[in-house]
Amino acid sequence: xxxxxxxxxxxxxxxxxxxxxxxxxxxxxxxxxxxxxxxxxxxxxxxxxxxxxxxxxxxxxxxxxxxxxxxxxxxxxxxxxxxxxxxxxxxxxxxxxxxxxxxxxxxxxxxxxxxxxxxxxxxxxxxxxxxxxxxxxxxxxxxxxxxxxxxxxxxxxxxxxxxxxxxxxxxxxxxxxxxxxxxxxxxxxxxxxxxxxxxxxxxxxxxxxxxxxxxxxxxxxxxxxxxxxxxxxxxxxxxxxxxxxxxxxxxxxxxxxxxxxxxxxxxxxxxxxxxxxxxxxxxxxxxxxxxxxxxxxxxxxxxxxxxxxxxxxxxxxxxxxxxxxxxxxxxxxxxxxxxxxxxxxxxxxxxxxxxxxxxxxxxxxxxxxxxxxxxxxxxxxxxxxxxxxxxxxxxxxxxxxxxxxxxxxxxxxxxxxxxxxxxxxxxxx
Amino acid sequence: xxxxxxxxxxxxxxxxxxxxxxxxxxxxxxxxxxxxxxxxxxxxxxxxxxxxxxxxxxxxxxxxxxxxxxxxxxxxxxxxxxxxxxxxxxxxxxxxxxxxxxxxxxxxxxxxxxxxxxxxxxxxxxxxxxxxxxxxxxxxxxxxxxxxxxxxxxxxxxxxxxxxxxxxxxxxxxxxxxxxxxxxxxxxxxxxxxxxxxxxxxxxxxxxxxxxxxxxxxxxxxxxxxxxxxxxxxxxxxxxxxxxxxxxxxxxxxxxxxxxxxxxxxxxxxxxxxxxxxxxxxxxxxxxxxxxxxxxxxxxxxxxxxxxxxxxxxxxx
Numbered sequence: 001x002x003x004x005x006x007x008x009x010x011x012x013x014x015x016x017x018x019x020x021x022x023x024x025x026x027x028x029x030x031x032x033x034x035x036x037x038x039x040x041x042x043x044x045x046x047x048x049x050x051x052x053x054x055x056x057x058x059x060x061x062x063x064x065x066x067x068x069x070x071x072x073x074x075x076x077x078x079x080x081x082x083x084x085x086x087x088x089x090x091x092x093x094x095x096x097x098x099x100x101x102x103x104x105x106x107x108x109x110x111x112x113x114x115x116x117x118x119x120x121x122x123x124x125x126x127x128x129x130x131x132x133x134x135x136x137x138x139x140x141x142x143x144x145x146x147x148x149x150x151x152x153x154x155x156x157x158x159x160x161x162x163x164x165x166x167x168x169x170x171x172x173x174x175x176x177x178x179x180x181x182x183x184x185x186x187x188x189x190x191x192x193x194x195x196x197x198x199x200x201x202x203x204x205x206x207x208x209x210x211x212x213x214x215x216x217x218x219x220x221x222x223x224x225x226x227x228x229x230x231x232x233x234x235x236x237x238x239x240x241x242x243x244x245x246x247x248x249x250x251x252x253x254x255x256x257x258x259x260x261x262x263x264x265x266x267x268x269x270x271x272x273x274x275x276x277x278x279x280x281x282x283x284x285x286x287x288x289x290x291x292x293x294x295x296x297x298x299x300x301x302x303x304x305x306x307x308x309x310x311x312x313x314x315x316x317x318x319x320x321x322x323x324x325x326x327x328x329x330x331x332x333x334x335x336x337x338x339x340x341x342x343x344x345x346x347x348x349x350x351x352x353x354x355x356x357x358x359x360x361x362x363x364x365x366x367x368x369x370x371x372x373x374x375x376x377x378x379x380x381x382x383x384x385x386x387x388x389x390x391x392x393x394x395x396x397x398x399x400x401x402x403x404x405x406x407x408x409x410x411x412x413x414x415x416x417x418x419x420x421x422x423x424x425x426x427x428x429x
Numbered sequence: 430x431x432x433x434x435x436x437x438x439x440x441x442x443x444x445x446x447x448x449x450x451x452x453x454x455x456x457x458x459x460x461x462x463x464x465x466x467x468x469x470x471x472x473x474x475x476x477x478x479x480x481x482x483x484x485x486x487x488x489x490x491x492x493x494x495x496x497x498x499x500x501x502x503x504x505x506x507x508x509x510x511x512x513x514x515x516x517x518x519x520x521x522x523x524x525x526x527x528x529x530x531x532x533x534x535x536x537x538x539x540x541x542x543x544x545x546x547x548x549x550x551x552x553x554x555x556x557x558x559x560x561x562x563x564x565x566x567x568x569x570x571x572x573x574x575x576x577x578x579x580x581x582x583x584x585x586x587x588x589x590x591x592x593x594x595x596x597x598x599x600x601x602x603x604x605x606x607x608x609x610x611x612x613x614x615x616x617x618x619x620x621x622x623x624x625x626x627x628x629x630x631x632x633x634x635x636x637x638x639x640x641x642x643x644x645x646x647x648x649x650x651x652x653x654x655x656x657x658x659x660x661x662x663x664x665x666x667x668x669x670x671x672x673x674x675x676x677x678x679x680x681x682x683x684x685x686x687x688x689x690x691x692x693x694x695x696x697x698x699x700x701x702x703x704x705x706x707x708x709x710x711x712x713x714x715x716x717x718x719x720x721x722x723x724x725x726x727x728x729x730x731x732x733x734x735x736x737x738x739x740x741x742x743x744x745x746x
Contacts, residue, residue: 082702085489107705111490194597194686250575250597252686261574395488395705403688403699410599410687428486428504428706 037330038069039337042087042094043323044077048283050355061340068333088113088326095329096337099143099322101134102387103221103394108324109137115325117141120335124342128359134387135322146341147356148320149279150379151202151303151388154371158297159187159273168301172210172237175304179246182273189246191272193256193263197406198390202276203241204405204418205389206303206317207234213310214384221392224426226419230310235408235415237306242409248272252410257284264288268295276303278319279357279375300371302378315384319391321356400425476718483715487708501712511713514684514691517603521671521692524607526664532611533618534660538648540619541626551623558616566680569609570596596682599689606678606690613677614670618663625659626652658736665728672721693717 045054051074058072073094075083080098087093088108099105099114108114118141125132125141135143155168160178163185169175182189193199209217212230220226248254248266257264267275268285275281282294289295305313323341325334340346347358351366357376358364364380367373379385390398404421407413413421483502486495505511540551557565572578573595580592595605629652637647653660675694678684684695691699693713701710 085705085707088490107488107490111488111492113490195683197685248575250594252599253574253594253596253602253682261577395703399699399704406685407687410685410689412599412687428709 036067036069037333038071039096039330039333040071040073040094041337042073042075042080042084042097044075044080044098044321045355046074046076048287048355049353053349053353053355056349057341057346061337064340065333065336068336070337093326093328095326095334096323097326099135099324100319100391101143101145101322102319102391103398104391105135105142105324106137107394109142113327114142115327115329115331115334117144117325117335117338120332121338124339127342127361129361130385131320131359134319134385134392135324143322143324144338144342145320145322145359146347147350148318148359148379148385149357149375150316150318150382150385151206151276151278152316152375152378153274153276153301153303154267154281154285155274155299155301156267156270156272156295156297157299159270160299163187163273168299169304172207172304172306176240176244179241179244183244183246188248188266188272189244189274191248191254191263191266191275192251192409193254194247194252194406194409195254196256197402197409198388199256199263199277200409201390201402201405202317202388204234204238204401204408205386206276207237207306208389209315209317209386210303210306210311211237211309214312214315216310217384217386220389221387224393224397224423226423226426231419231422232415235418238408239415242411257281257288260288262288270295270297279372282369282371283354294369298371300374312383314378314382315386316378316382317388318379318385319388320359396428397422397425479711479715479718482708483712485708486706488705489707490705495708497708501709502716504709505713505716510688510691511693511696513688514693514696517690518672518674518692520603521607521610521674522668525611525667525671528607529611529615529618529667530660530664533615533622533663534656536615537619537622537626538652541623551620554619555616557613558620560613562613562676563680565609565613566677569612570681573605597686599686602682602686602690606681609681610674610677614667618667621659621663622656625656629655661732661736665725665733668724668728669721672724673717693720 041058043054045051054072054074058070062068062070084097087097088111093113099108105114121141121144125144128145131145131148132141134148135141135145153168159182160166163182165178165181169178179189192203208231211233212220212228216228216230248263248271251263254266255262259265260269263275264277264281264284265288266272267277267281268288277284282298285298286292286294302314302316305311323338325331325338342360344360344363347360347363348366350356351358351363352368354367354369354372357372357379358366364376367376386392390402392398393401401422404413404418407421408415408418482493484496484498485493486497486500487493536554540547540554544550560568575594575597579595583589583591593601596602633651633655634647637651642650673694674692675698678690678692678695679698682690684691684699694717697710697713697717700706700713704710
């Protein structure tokens with residue numbers, strides 16, 4: 001059929017009219033909605049004990065603040081990497097979103113995408129003490145953590161006993177001796193997820209924390225200078241461990257924590273004696289065992305100190321979860337949500353559900369799990385907690401660091417080359 | 430009533446030819462406009478944008494202010510990791526042509542005969558192609574893990590000595606991936622070749638047989654030349670696919686360990702998504718685009734041209 005010109009013309013006019021009408025209608029719609037404030041909240045809690053907790057938090061906050069419409073958008077953790085920068089550039093960024101602090105937050109602050117929260121959180125920020133520092137830029141608060149933990153060795157008490165190891169190693173030489181002892185007993189000492197290089201980077205990061213002085217560590221995230229000999233030394237100490245071949249077969253291709261044969265899965269199913277991981281590991285392990293429970297054989301000890309180094313003994317590597325408000329977020333509504341998450345009631349539940357390690361003073365007794373209790377004890381008494389280096393540094397440098405360390409694990413880079421690659425990445429724009 | 434171009438019906442009859450021509454172009458324009466608009470908005474504009482981004486050092490958050498000219502391109506070509514990735518793509522092109530072509534051709538010739546259970550066999554060979562890349566990668570990840578199905582199978586049939594760290598061995602991982610890729614895509618080649626074989630008239634084989642040609646000679650002088658256009662099209666798709674390879678590698682190894690299985694695309698995503706070096710990653714994307722573009726044009730000019738101009742008859746005669 002051939003449409004005549006007249007008909008086609010009419011169709012075009014009709015289409016135009018419908019289009020204009022639709023625009024007008026939708027504009028009217030937004031005008032009506034603007035009467036109450038809408039808060040869009042992007043978080044990464046999509047599995048585990050946090051899911052119910054987050055639903056409760058949202059509905060309680062909604063009840064307390066009827067003038068605020070809370071729109072909750074849970075996103076799978078890995079999606080945040082790609083979605084956050086794109087969303088922050090758009091005209092419609094989320095108002096509240098997950099922040100790990102450190103270099104990533106600095107990048108967002110430099111681009112003017114996050115709100116300076118200092119004056120909004122002033123009444124209560126002191127309740128979380130030193131934990132707030134990782135979410136500051138130039139002394140100003142740009143995001144607030146709600147759970148902070150530290151990395152350490154999760155170990156299998158039964159396998160330690162079997163190999164005749166009676167006490168957790170306190171120094172690096174003692175640790176290497178334990179590794180050898182386990183190996184001689186026919187037990188794989190350690191699991192690591194070499195496919196996800198950040199798990200390998202924990203070793204190097206931690207040795208740097210245990211070898212470099214506090215000021216060298218802190219300055220490195222500002223000046224990106226890696227000239228101090230302690231950085232190369234970290235790689236050399238790491239090489240001592242690598243030379244013992246302490247890891248599971250094929251560790252270079254093992255994922256960190258997704259399957260029963262991942263590094264966490266091997267630990268959970270008693271195939272290895274130790275794993276260096278964050279405070280979330282028991283939760284991860286529980287999901288990877290046949291009975292979905294945290295293994296009873298699990299114990300925890302902090303990363304051993306290196307004797308004679310410039311580092312303050314007891315310094316730890318850690319990090320946590322927090323929330324930032326985007327620059328367009330309605331205030332004080334956004335800060336009110338952050339304040340509610342920091343309230344004793346919510347903080348206690350973060351601890352009691354095993355979801356995280358609460359940051360608010362006085363709520364820490366809520367953590368019931370004995371291992372997490374130990375982690376928390378070390379976190380609270382530590383003289384210095386260094387944020388995971390890949391997080392503390394700007395993303396490009398952090399990723400280059402993980403990649404370079406992955407090369408050392410694969411036997412493709414020397415300790416000096418690792419430092420050279422990180423320094424090279426720091427020079428790039 | 431006025432017509433579309435604004436002239437009245439009366440005047441139209443005075444200059445019918447001009448009006449008809451105008452109407453014709455207006456019609457063409459109206460019908461083409463949506464397609465052209467889509468093409469420009471979703472293809473041309475992004476390509477131009479990408480070229481623009483690739484000239485900046487940009488983390489995807491700040492304004493585009495840090496102009497570095499061709500600095501990103503210099504860095505890419507100077508980076509041993511990127512050169513290694515390019516090399517991998519090159520090796521993959523060669524491996525695909527050298528191994529997949531004879532294999533697919535052999536199977537296609539076999540399946541073209543009157544075999545019992547021919548359709549079932551065809552189905553089996555084609556099935557992997559229907560699976561998505563992600564599913565293929567996850568399945569093989571399970572099969573190839575240490576003490577997984579592959580290792581267990583080798584041990585059961587007494588070949589335990591062949592067990593390897595398929596994905597963790599720096600020397601081996603790339604070839605392991607090549608086997609997975611071949612498993613995944615060989616069905617497509619076979620189906621293409623089968624279709625091509627069915628287009629060859631039976632009479633030609635009969636004539637060759639009457640002239641005393643052995644079946645080998647008949648294959649050499651009748652089947653292969655007539656299958657030429659199909660093979661050349663497949664080779665083109667295989668080359669471009671090898672250059673752009675991403676999904677299976679990313680899911681199985683993330684390009685690791687230590688870059689041992691990287692491709693240009695995995696390198697690009699690592700730089701862009703993991704390192705937030707959007708400007709730099711975009712320059713890698715432009716390089717990838719450029720390589721595909723040049724390869725396509727050259728292939729069209731040097732290889733496919735004869736198929737378009739001469740047709741098959743010329744090649745036989």
